């Protein structure tokens with residue numbers, strides 16, 4: 532028994548209302564509860580998947596991983612304690628806020644708050660309706676998506692996430708970040724999603740490089756790209772053939788559309804209101820532990836994914 536999937540993510544953000552606009556109008560999630568201080572968003576039948584809360588860090592604040600049942604949660608608790616991790620159990624107030632039956636909370640070796648839970652709330656009686664017309668997101672057994680996590684020590688990170696939490700290695704990319712800097716990223720899975728977690732020791736200011744949400748169709752990616760590219764031509768007068776008064780500097784895109792070498796995700800990247808990035812994707816391949824062997828890559832993209840930073 533082990534972790535089944537990434538269940539939810541929470542971000543501490545300076546501007547909750549900017550995130551509200553970003554996640555609903557641009558990304559197409561469904562807000563279920565919100566105030567000036569915090570908000571929760573749905574992307575499938577679960578009562579929520581993404582939370583934002585007012586905070587100074589503009590970074591990932593917590594992540595919740597799902598296990599199947601109470602026995603699996605007990606096993607994970609023991610595994611963590613045997614590894615010397617301090618684990619808080621029995622916090623019914625927090626479980627209530629997360630909408631889960633029971634959870635444990637702890638920190639990874641770098642102080643990142645993590646939770647493991649079972650019994651999330653499903654609300655099939657209130658279907659997910661995208662606020663921007665996204666047909667839907669790939670979740671279910673593959674969980675909410677993935678995130679790319681920057682750690683101070685790759686060895687320590689791998690020891691914890693594979694050795695203690697039980698993630699499996701999918702592959703490695705040696706990522707050229709400059710003429711004299713190549714960073715090795717490890718891509719880890721806990722279900723059929725090629726990677727739920729990617730970790731690297733990179734010279735970056737935040738623990739979060741990006742998180743990824745996977746849409747159901749290629750057109751979802753194209754429409755999302757249109758919503759985020761700042762050209763906004765679908766809100767101009769419908770009688771106009773060509774967009775007018777387009778403000779290209781308002782683009783949130785940080786890369787062009789491209790396809791990754793390892794998970795084969797076709798995606799683009801966009802800047803969130805907190806500075807870290809969102810990857811909006813479709814069409815990834817899955818891993819199967821019976822046949823999968825890890826490989827190594829020298830590039831992140833088969834094609835595309837060209838940086839648009841500083842090109843406004």
Ligand SMILES: [Fe+2]
Nearest residue numbers: 677679743810
């Ligand atoms: Fe990604």
